[in-house]
Amino acid sequence: MRHAEFRHHRLVQVYDAECRWGPDDDFFQAVVDETPAARVLDLGCGTGRLTVALAAVGHRVTGVDPAGASVAAARARPGGERVTWIEGTSASLPTRAFDVAVLTSHVAQFFVDDAEWARTLADLARALVPGGRLVFDARDPADRRWELWNPEDSHRLVTLPDGGEVRAWTRVTGVRDGVVDFTHHYHFDDGERLVSSATLRFRTEEELRGSLTRAGFVVDRVYGGWRQEPLGLGDGEFVVVAHAATVAPVF
Template sequence: MRHAEFRHHRLVQVYDAECKWGPDDDFFQAMVDETPAARVLDLGCGTGRLTVALAAAGHTVTGVDPAGASLAAARAKPGGERVTWIEGTSALLPDRAFDVAVLTSHVAQFFVDDAEWARTLADLARALVPGGRLVFDARDPADRRWERWNPVDSRRLVTLPDGGEVRAWTRTTGVRDGVVDFTHHYHFDDGEELLSSATLRFRTEAELRASLTRAGFLVNRVYGGWQREPVGRGDGEFVVLAHTGPVAPIF
């Protein structure tokens, strides 16, 4: 199943158990907190780990995601009632409604087609107030992360809240012109095996900067990791900070 880790109720539980709070969440939280009591958009919010935390910190938060099963898990989290949840895409966003928008967990890479990515950026520019901030992450293609997506290097054991265990690994199935296909494999201890396939786009820093400029954003910084390292000397990431004109925010 395509994107089953976000759409299949059993795999959503695995995703939640596997993807705990980390340095990336600390970074995004700190970025948002620079605007007190901000109106925040979490686009591609998934199961709402960061979304709920931002609301608990006193922000007015909207979480948007096309996967109903992920949103159901998000709504059920303690504090989920503080968030406005929308099942859908950026096309549903209201105009000039947000001070800060975040796309986390490499959501930006799921927009494989350039035209789709351009539409999403245009929607974000429309939804942010003048001077509104956009923060997102994407993997640096120079890090060649997909080469570690194989049954040996990616093998892990996920423990579920009920004590059940899931053996999981990831296999890259195709690489072409910055586009990577892969499949997650999940073996449950009751014998069920589930697969989740997806495709990601690995854009270069120059490609990301150009796409943001075309959408009307001004790029403030591109870091290479969660401790604000230079590109190429961090975590194999692009951590992108941009804003809509004309007001220049502080990063």
């Protein structure tokens, strides 16, 4: 199944158990908190870890994700009632409704096709107020992180809330022109075995900046890690902070 870790009810539990609060969440929350009581969009919110945390400190938060199983898990999270949840895509977003938009956990890389990425950025520019901020992360292709996505380096044992255990690992199945195909493998202790396949796009800094400019954004900062390190000296990331231009781009 494609993207089964977000769509299959058992794998959503594994994803949630694996993906705990980290330095990336600290960064996103700090940026959002710079706008008091902000109207926040979390696009690709997944199971709502950051979404709910932002609502808990007084922001008005909308979480949007196309995966119904993930949205259901997010709704059930303690504090989930404070968030407006939408099962959908950026095409569902209202106009001029948000002060800040975040795309976390490398959601930006799931938009493999350039046209799809451009449409998503256009939707975000429409959904933000003039000057509204867009914050997202993407892996730096120069870091070649996919080389660690093999059964030896990626093997882990995941403990679920009910005490069950899952052995998981990742295998890259193809690399071409900035596009990486891979599969996640999961072996449950009750004998069930599941596989999730996915494809990610690794865009260069130049490609990201160009796509943002064409969509009507102004790039404020591109960091190399969650502690605002320079590019190439951080976590192998592009951590992008931009804002919607006050004047629409002319084509």
